[in-house]
Amino acid sequence: MESCAGERGRAERRPGLFLFLLPLFCPALGEQIRYRIPEEMPTGSVVGNLAKDLGFSVQELPTRKLRVSSEKPYFTVSAESGDLLVSSRLDREEICGKNPTCALEFEAVAENPLNFYHVNVEIEDINDHTPKFTQNSFELQISESAQPGTRFILGSAHDADIGSNTLQSYQLSLSDHFSLTNKEKSDGSKYPELVLKTPLDREKQKSYHLTLTALDFGAPPLSSTAQIRVLVTDANDNAPVFSQDVYRVRLSENVYPGTTVLQVTATDQDEGVNAEITFSFSEASQITQFDLNSNTGEITVLNVLDFEEVKEYSIVLEARDGGGMIAQCTVEVEVIDENDNVPEVIFQSLPNLIMEDAELGTHIALLKVRDKDSKHNGEVTCKLEGDVPFKILTSSRNTYKLVTDAVLDREQNPEYNITITVTDRGKPPLSSSSSITLHIGDVNDNAPVFSQPSYIVYVSENNPPGASISQVSASDPDLGPNGQVSYSIVASDLEPRELSSYVSVSAQSGMVFAQRAFDHEQLRSFELTLQARDHGSPALSANVSLRVLVNDRNDNAPRVLYPVLGPDGSALFDMVPRAAEPGYLVTKVVAVDADSGQNAWLSYHVLQASEP
Numbered sequence: 001m002e003s004c005a006g007e008r009g010r011a012e013r014r015p016g017l018f019l020f021l022l023p024l025f026c027p028a029l030g031e032q033i034r035y036r037i038p039e040e041m042p043t044g045s046v047v048g049n050l051a052k053d054l055g056f057s058v059q060e061l062p063t064r065k066l067r068v069s070s071e072k073p074y075f076t077v078s079a080e081s082g083d084l085l086v087s088s089r090l091d092r093e094e095i096c097g098k099n100p101t102c103a104l105e106f107e108a109v110a111e112n113p114l115n116f117y118h119v120n121v122e123i124e125d126i127n128d129h130t131p132k133f134t135q136n137s138f139e140l141q142i143s144e145s146a147q148p149g150t151r152f153i154l155g156s157a158h159d160a161d162i163g164s165n166t167l168q169s170y171q172l173s174l175s176d177h178f179s180l181t182n183k184e185k186s187d188g189s190k191y192p193e194l195v196l197k198t199p200l201d202r203e204k205q206k207s208y209h210l211t212l213t214a215l216d217f218g219a220p221p222l223s224s225t226a227q228i229r230v231l232v233t234d235a236n237d238n239a240p241v242f243s244q245d246v247y248r249v250r251l252s253e254n255v256y257p258g259t260t261v262l263q264v265t266a267t268d269q270d271e272g273v274n275a276e277i278t279f280s281f282s283e284a285s286q287i288t289q290f291d292l293n294s295n296t297g298e299i300t301v302l303n304v305l306d307f308e309e310v311k312e313y314s315i316v317l318e319a320r321d322g323g324g325m326i327a328q329c330t331v332e333v334e335v336i337d338e339n340d341n342v343p344e345v346i347f348q349s350l351p352n353l354i355m356e357d358a359e360l361g362t363h364i365a366l367l368k369v370r371d372k373d374s375k376h377n378g379e380v381t382c383k384l385e386g387d388v389p390f391k392i393l394t395s396s397r398n399t400y401k402l403v404t405d406a407v408l409d410r411e412q413n414p415e416y417n418i419t420i421t422v423t424d425r426g427k428p429p430l431s432s433s434s435s436i437t438l439h440i441g442d443v444n445d446n447a448p449v450f451s452q453p454s455y456i457v458y459v460s461e462n463n464p465p466g467a468s469i470s471q472v473s474a475s476d477p478d479l480g481p482n483g484q485v486s487y488s489i490v491a492s493d494l495e496p497r498e499l500s501s502y503v504s505v506s507a508q509s510g511m512v513f514a515q516r517a518f519d520h521e522q523l524r525s526f527e528l529t530l531q532a533r534d535h536g537s538p539a540l541s542a543n544v545s546l547r548v549l550v551n552d553r554n555d556n557a558p559r560v561l562y563p564v565l566g567p568d569g570s571a572l573f574d575m576v577p578r579a580a581e582p583g584y585l586v587t588k589v590v591a592v593d594a595d596s597g598q599n600a601w602l603s604y605h606v607l608q609a610s611e612p
């Protein structure tokens with residue numbers, strides 16, 4: 001990842017403040033914005049115009065709702081200007097301790113559309129700490145028999161700054177007998193060693209006062225002093241001698257209190273009490289984690305060590321013989337990390353829901369992964385559990401993006417439980433899981449569907465006006481108004497002006513009503529096109545045809561066309577010859593019936609014949 005993060009567009013914005021934009025040929029990472037500011041800038045200071053650096057216009061600002069997503073709110077984004085502002089104290093020493101580089105990494109979140117941008121703000125050290133000795137004065141006993149060149153470790157000072165702002169050098173006040181050398185521990189920190197230049201004579205001078213100065217190379221440099229009192233002791237014995245000047249030991253964190261760290265040994269060439277050696281921690285070493293057996297020189301663990309708190313201890317031990325002669329050695333304890341912290345995953349910037357029409361790759365949430373252990377023990381892999389239409393992409397170190405990886409359909413899956421498991425590479429590995437429920441928002445993506453492809457209704461004529469003759473229904477699986485359906489008649493083969501006097505449909509229920517009594521003799525059938533329309537925006541609709549067939553009823557009596565009947569309903573036949581033979585055709589009767597089918601089939605009968 002780092003290989004991508006070259007410094008191409010480097011625009012100086014003001015002293016000590018730079019903007020680096022990621023080269024365009026590295027699109028997988030998205031945009032990465034870098035700033036550099038000195039620590040301890042006052043709250044409200046402008047780091048840079050984040051909105052502009054992300055390419056947002058001033059008009060876009062209100063809708064994009066640019067903000068910072070981070071566990072600790074060191075920065076905010078001004079809603080008016082899009083400036084990235086310092087919002088809490090930035091103490092480099094508190095944030096990064098002795099790390100040579102100190103950068104705050106976080107994600108900026110923009111909405112509409114949701115997008116994450118990686119921001120890196122490098123915090124530069126300023127010289128805001130003075131080197132400080134643990135004590136104002138130290139006392140040192142040196143035998144008058146000590147040879148020129150003999151060395152004595154002095155108490156050291158601490159400076160929380162880094163680089164040239166941290167303690168760089170010790171200096172000694174002018175002296176004929178003593179000089180000073182600057183030594184370095186394995187962790188790079190400096191400590192002073194006093195060197196005897198010329199022999200001491202207790203009978204001439206019993207003690208010396210020296211001033212030790214610790215200083216850094218900041219601009220301006222800061223310094224402090226400690227007083228050294230050297231007491232010259234009588235040369236009646238030999239000083240003890242440690243078997244090593246420096247003891248180094250590696251110790252796993254979490255070893256039980258009481259565990260032996262190591263045993264130092266010292267010898268003394270004298271006899272009797274002058275050879276009786278007792279061990280102690282030097283005044284300059286402030287030790288709470290270890291215990292020392294003053295007789296045997298065995299160092300044991302007093303309190304549980306925590307690699308995540310302190311990675312290395314440097315202890316100055318003294319061996320003192322019965323005559324008061326002292327020797328010193330250094331014990332360096334390197335703490336070894338154990339896989340004792342479980343990795344964690346935290347969801348950030350999680351929306352309430354995501355719409356079902358979200359494009360592939362839509363950003364859903366940020367995942368922050370944490371493991372306090374170091375190296376393999378703190379290297380974490382992040383896995384999405386189960387078969388879900390999402391995937392995780394690396395955003396920056398220990399930050400991942402959750403994005404969509406398939407088409408979503410609320411009608412099939414209205415919510416997903418998303419479980420992320422993080423596992424470190426320790427032996428054995430530790431892991432933990434975290435779950436969230438993501439709700440899928442509805443989009444009007446389903447048109448209503450009628451329960452039948454078409455409808456046919458039979459209605460007997462002379463129906464009462466207002467009678468319901470049929471009901472159509474359509475379903476729509478969308479949610480709320482998107483799934484709410486209304487019915488209407490959109491076309492028919494009736495005269496448009498007359499339509500409403502024949503039929504109507506209830507918008508809510510789809511019930512179809514006859515508006516008048518149908519008369520089969522005028523109207524045999526008609527066809528309607530009904531529409532179901534949802535209340536989405538834009539709305540979706542479907543059409544269906546409804547054919548109404550009007551059935552005949554026997555509501556017309558036959559009517560005699562010939563012979564013409566008189567007012568009393570009878571016809572008079574006076575033209576029949578007197579001698580008419582049987583079978584003589586008297587007349588033909590012709591009758592009609594307005595009904596249809598069997599209702600119009602006529603049969604004739606003679607009911608009565610009478611003579612006038």
Ligand SMILES: *[C@@H]1O[C@H](CO)[C@@H](O)[C@H](O)[C@H]1NC(C)=O
Nearest residue numbers: 413414415416417418436437
């Ligand atoms: C998600 O988890 C909750 C709580 O465990 C459960 O009630 C729900 O049914 C789950 N939903 C799905 C889609 O699995």
Ligand SMILES: *[C@@H]1O[C@H](CO)[C@@H](O)[C@H](O)[C@H]1NC(C)=O
Nearest residue numbers: 490491529531541542543544
């Ligand atoms: C339904 O019918 C109306 C009227 O004929 C027509 O304008 C509309 O396009 C049709 N809609 C569908 C979905 O077929």
